[in-house]
Amino acid sequence: MRTALLGSVALAILSGTAVRAQPIAIVHAKAWTMTAAAPIADATILIDGGRIVSVTPSGAVPQGAETIDAKGQPVTPGIVNSATQLGLIEVSSAAGTRDQTSEAHGIGPGFDVSPALNPNSALVALARADGLTGALSYPSKSDEAPFAGQAALIKLRTDGGILDRRGAAVVAVIGGNKWPKDAGSRAAQWQLLRRAFGKVADGRRGDGGKHGDHGHGDGPPGPPPGSDDAVLGDVLGGRTPLAIFTDRESDIREAIRFAHDFSVHVVIMGGAEAWRAAAELAAAHIPVVLDPQANMPTSFDELGNRLDAAAILQKAGVVVAFGMAGGAIEESYNAGLDLREGAGLAVANGMPYSEALKAITVNAHSLWGGGDGTLAAGQPADIVLWDGDPLEPSTNALTVLIDGQPVSTDNRQRALEERYLPLAKPQ
Numbered sequence: 001m002r003t004a005l006l007g008s009v010a011l012a013i014l015s016g017t018a019v020r021a022q023p024i025a026i027v028h029a030k031a032w033t034m035t036a037a038a039p040i041a042d043a044t045i046l047i048d049g050g051r052i053v054s055v056t057p058s059g060a061v062p063q064g065a066e067t068i069d070a071k072g073q074p075v076t077p078g079i080v081n082s083a084t085q086l087g088l089i090e091v092s093s094a095a096g097t098r099d100q101t102s103e104a105h106g107i108g109p110g111f112d113v114s115p116a117l118n119p120n121s122a123l124v125a126l127a128r129a130d131g132l133t134g135a136l137s138y139p140s141k142s143d144e145a146p147f148a149g150q151a152a153l154i155k156l157r158t159d160g161g162i163l164d165r166r167g168a169a170v171v172a173v174i175g176g177n178k179w180p181k182d183a184g185s186r187a188a189q190w191q192l193l194r195r196a197f198g199k200v201a202d203g204r205r206g207d208g209g210k211h212g213d214h215g216h217g218d219g220p221p222g223p224p225p226g227s228d229d230a231v232l233g234d235v236l237g238g239r240t241p242l243a244i245f246t247d248r249e250s251d252i253r254e255a256i257r258f259a260h261d262f263s264v265h266v267v268i269m270g271g272a273e274a275w276r277a278a279a280e281l282a283a284a285h286i287p288v289v290l291d292p293q294a295n296m297p298t299s300f301d302e303l304g305n306r307l308d309a310a311a312i313l314q315k316a317g318v319v320v321a322f323g324m325a326g327g328a329i330e331e332s333y334n335a336g337l338d339l340r341e342g343a344g345l346a347v348a349n350g351m352p353y354s355e356a357l358k359a360i361t362v363n364a365h366s367l368w369g370g371g372d373g374t375l376a377a378g379q380p381a382d383i384v385l386w387d388g389d390p391l392e393p394s395t396n397a398l399t400v401l402i403d404g405q406p407v408s409t410d411n412r413q414r415a416l417e418e419r420y421l422p423l424a425k426p427q
Contacts, residue, residue, distance in 0.1 A: 023048035024404065025061040026385065029070035033375040034077055034362050037354040045075060047381040050404035055375050068399060070385050076357065077373050078133025078382030078402065079390070080364035082289040083269055083323025084335045086124055086137050087117035087154060087162055092332075101140040101148070108144025109196070110228040113137060114152040114166040122412040123332050128156040129409040130336025131390065131397035133382040134164065136323065136368050138171050138243070138269075145179040146172045146189040147196070150231060151243065153368045155382070158407045168368045169243040169267065170235050174251055175301045190254055197262050200232040241265040241367065243289075247272035247301040256284050267367055270324070272297070273304035278316035287319035287367055292342035292359075293326050310359070311350030320355075321363040322346070337393055344391035356391060380404075 024047040031043035033055055044059030045052065061067055090097035099116035117137065118124070127135070133156055139149035153168035173179075174189045183189045203223075223229035234240040244255050247270045256277065259266040268274055271288040274281060281288060295307045314320050326338035343356040351359075358373075365373035371380045381404035388395035400407050 023062060023065040025065040026068045026070055026075055028072055029075040030072055031055055031375055032074060032076045032357060034358060035374050035376055047404045050381055052375055052377055052379050052381050054377055074386045074390055076384055076390055077361045077375055078384055079131050079360040080134040081132055081323055081335045081339045082136050082321040082364045082367060084135045084137055085332045086127060086135050086335055087121050088113055088137055089332050090121055102142045105143050108142050108147040108228050109170050109231050110226055111139055111142050111149030112166055113139045113149060114163050117152060117163055119160055119162040124156055125411040126413060127336040128400060129411045131384040132156060132336035133402050134370060135335060136168060141173050145183045146174050146193050148173055153370055157402050164370055167240060169241045170231055171243045174244060174246045197232055200229050201236055235264050241267050243267045243269050245269040249273040249276040252277045256280055259284060259286060272302035275309040275312040276304060278313050278318055282317035288313055289321045289323045291324040292322050292346040307345060308349040310346040314351055314355050319363050320359050321367055322359045340391055341393040347391060
């Protein structure tokens with residue numbers, strides 16, 4: 001049941017994300033701060049200036065603060081989907097609404113999706129209504145194997161801008177039948193990846209590494225910002241992670257070798273068979289973003305898919321985040337709902353509840369930035385009040401705050417429901 005708890009806060013919703021002059025207090029909350037494995041009962045969460053001020057049991061409410069009574073329901077940090085194409089795809093069958101890939105020859109790792117992000121996408125509004133406050137929006141394969149381009153970190157604000165950080169990761173894709181024209185064999189794909197990074201690394205060594213900082217040193221100027229060489233230099237310099245979409249165990253192990261050889265921060269995306277190399281991934285400090293709903297292979301690379309993969313990886317010490325929940329279509333169309341449902345499935349298959357919540361809050365932030373994903377003093381106030389267990393798909397987000405501002409959860413599905421459901425009822 002959806003219940004309006006906002007009271008006067010509703011006025012702020014109608015005004016979008018205007019700067020709030022007064023603090024907000026969420027009282028009587030079951031607060032999952034994500035700094036402990038259990039929630040704080042009857043918590044008071046104080047918010048001011050877009051950030052969390054404090055979270056205390058039965059805390060006092062300052063005079064003049066707007067109050068939201070959580071009535072004992074769960075309050076969590078805003079959830080983050082670590083692999084979507086939100087804002088880049090509106091209707092997958094309509095070419096004019098797809099902006100997730102570059103087909104221009106010569107634009108590879110430097111392809112930046114951020115100028116194409118659509119804050120008014122109906123899918124962004126739907127994800128926000130499902131409690132999603134942030135996401136990584138990534139590009140599909142480019143015309144330059146094995147690269148896709150640069151992913152963007154987005155925050156689902158309602159003020160017209162959802163880009164939080166461009167160049168949040170450089171994306172590569174490696175696997176069977178992934179690149180039929182440019183590099184049919186996965187062996188060739190790895191060689192192309194090593195060749196691209198080797199070329200940039202040689203250039204950095206040739207000038208004492210000063211090129212990698214875009215000329216910040218006293219050497220000759222580096223490659224132009226945004227160019228393929230510049231973005232690969234950012235990966236080599238440790239400023240940007242390299243997200244490798246790959247699934248087969250042999251490729252997972254090759255990714256570990258690649259990360260070691262080039263001393264770069266690699267994130268495995270997909271990782272259907274990553275659980276087979278869990279100990280090695282943990283030792284190499286390589287996190288995995290996986291689809292917690294995946295239990296059937298869609299290719300020969302994914303024969304090892306299993307629902308308890310997240311639990312196996314987490315138990316081995318691998319940082320696990322969730323994305324692509326529900327498959328290639330659902331990662332954009334139900335990016336919030338399927339993410340929560342997938343996290344619940346991970347719990348049902350052996351992952352501790354608090355660890356599943358971490359996978360869609362703290363761990364996601366540890367990969368892509370934008371705060372630490374906790375309800376702690378000083379953190380951005382991206383907060384969701386739920387009407388039940390957030391990992392149950394039937395649960396609703398009652399109140400969503402982004403940067404301390406209550407945001408509208410109106411969306412196209414709800415508008416259609418309100419318009420047509422009365423007509424379907426007997427008169």
